[in-house]
Amino acid sequence: MARLTDSVFGEHVAETLKSSLDPSSRLPPLMSDFSSFFSSLSIAMPTTMNTTNFFLILLLLPICFLWLAFGGTLPENEVSVLKDIAKTLGKKDWDFNVDPCNWTNTLDDGMFCNCKIPNDSFCHIEKIALKSQSLQGVLPPQLNKLPYLKEIELSRNYISGSIPREWGSSNLQKISLLGNRLTGPIPNELGNLTNLTRLILEFNQLSGNLPSELGNLVLLQKLHLSSNNFTGPLPANLSRLVAMTECRIIDNQLSGNIPDWLQSWTSLDHLYKTFSFPLFLLL
Known part of the structure; x- marks a missing residue:
């Protein structure tokens, strides 16, 4: 299977995803504790990402955002x-x-x-x-x-x-x-x-x-x-x-x-x- 980064489109998508996870971007205050996590994810992301991993991350991101917005439990x-x-x-x-x-x-x-x-x-x-x-x-x-x-x-x-x-x-x-x-x-x-x-x-x-x-x-x-x-x-x-x-x-x-x-x-x-x-x- 051809990798996304083998095409111009794939490179553009990967770079866009990395940019969106950049902790220096304007994240809501509630997400400040997770900026280091996003930073490490951005650094560790391989330059060649297959389609399955790409869509898996896209699927998990909304779940993370929901947890950040409504998460937190009673001690x-x-x-x-x-x-x-x-x-x-x-x-x-x-x-x-x-x-x-x-x-x-x-x-x-x-x-x-x-x-x-x-x-x-x-x-x-x-x-x-x-x-x-x-x-x-x-x-x-x-x-x-x-x-x-x-x-x-x-x-x-x-x-x-x-x-x-x-x-x-x-x-x-x-x-x-x-x-x-x-x-x-x-x-x-x-x-x-x-x-x-x-x-x-x-x-x-x-x-x-x-x-x-x-x-x-x-x-x-x-x-x-x-x-x-x-x-x-x-x-x-x-x-x-x-x-x-x-x-x-x-x-x-x-x-x-x-x-x-x-x-x-x-x-x-x-x-x-x-x-x-x-x-x-x-x-």
Whole structure:
């Protein structure tokens, strides 16, 4: 069989293919890690290439491009943490035969990954949403082992137990636990979540005084604590929450006078509060 490079056409094709694999050409940023591979391929390419090899490379190139564009998997350690979380929550239908970042997601039931982290070939979990799933387990303390997790949405389930102290060492920015069966106090450790913007704990059975450490959450915009069993006054340290836009603490057993420092919440749009005396609603 005549070789492609024995003809002018063949030489032109071979040179074109070499040029297209030149790492100095304008490759998308996602492909920068593979420039050395393309370079070595270009150098190692024989000057005489038969038709079979030529078309084989043409066939493999699109596959490489697709892998580069959509590739990346969840690290094994994060998969292991997800398995523990599933057991803790009582979530039984996660299919770990499929990479979790490829699961079918909805807004209420999904595992959302970030596969575009600079200088990282892996995907990482950023959000877990399991809303209205009839989960009957307890809250997983393992969330602090997912370093890229920003949001946990577990509203309207039957989750019991307390809020894990371990969450205070996570990187969570949004916590939504509305409508479960949670008991006990808000752990002081949640005050370590200095990037938290949303804390939704309404319609549970939480109790105790509000920890003054909540005042450390200076980026907090939404604080929903209604319909629990919280007692005592509002901690003065909450005056630091100047980013607050919405606060709901109605239907608790809070006591004391209306604090003067509420005037520091200049971004506030909605405030719903109930004290033992007096009772008021301010919009």
